[in-house]
Amino acid sequence: MDFIRKNIYSPSVIGVAILLLGLILFAVLWILVPPPPRSIELATGFSEGLYQQFGKKLQHQLSGEGVSLTLKTTGGTRDNIALLDDPNSGIDFALVQGGVADISKYPNLVSIAGIFYEPIWVWYREAAFKKEGGRLSLLSQIKGKRVSIGSDGSGTLALTMELMRVSGLSVDDFRAEKLRPDEALAKFSSAELDVVFLVSAIEAPLLKKFYQIPDIRLMGFEQADAYLTQLPYLSKVKVPRGVLSIAQDIPRQDMKS
Structure with a gap:
């Protein structure tokens, strides 16, 4: 006991004690709060x-x-x-x-942040809607048409099916094809499709390939506000005239998507 009393305030003893305390604290933090993964x-x-x-x-x-x-x-x-x-x-x-x-x-999943808007683009062939003056303005008009609704596992397919549901449509009302964007692009280019649904940010390179297809147009959601009441996780986005291509004037007017 006398030895402890004499040396307890020794600088070397204090230094060792601090070092041990630091090591213990580091070990505890390492276990409870592991370092970020590399x-x-x-x-x-x-x-x-x-x-x-x-x-x-x-x-x-x-x-x-x-x-x-x-x-x-x-x-x-x-x-x-x-x-x-x-x-x-x-x-x-x-x-x-x-x-x-x-x-x-999915109670264990956590959303960190929103990154960018992804409008839903509905491309269509004017020739497929001659009775409507070459214009697609309501989803009910796609009955009987050849439509790409997105591929299995994609968000495009999930959202398209929800839009169909609230529009009173089912896949039996039209000729649905579950295609990847590149597959839809190829079939759309060869006139094997009348309508293509695509969910993508405006910066996506694939969009440029779509508007380069002759005689195609972009649908504007005239009932956008009504869809928001049914699907409140959606947002109404204004797509300015010519934003995809100023030279080709696509879209040809301000659009709601």
Whole structure:
């Protein structure tokens, strides 16, 4: 006891005590609050889509911070949600289209932030709507038409089906095809489709390929406000005239999407 009393205030003893205390505190924090991961896997979407492009930009930025980001291409939003919900998938984060996930079914998923608006684009052939003066203004007009509604696992398919539901339509009312955007583009270009539904941000390179197809037009949602009352997770976005192509004047008027 005398030895302890004599040395307890010794600078070397105090230094050792502080070091031990620091090590214990570090160990506790390491267990309770682990350091951020240095390797992350992100589910994006189609290899040619905007989600993939965004993922590549993020991948480049994080590499400068010493973080390795692996990108996983998928069929789209629904696939991404399934991967996030699967504890064995290895997916840490995913880009997901707003309004697709039912929160009650996925209580463990957390939304971090909104990144950009993704309008729903409804492209159509004027020739397919001759009786309507070459103009598609209501979804009820697509009855009997050849329509691409999005591919399995995509947010486009999920939103299209919801729009059909509140419009009083079913897939039996028209000739539906579940196609990826690139597949829809190819069939639309060869006149094998009358209408194509596509959910994408305005910056997506694929949009440019659509408006380069001759004799196609973009539908404006004249009932946009009515759809918002039925599907409140949607937002009304104004698409200015000529924003896709000033030279080709597409769209030819301000649109609601």
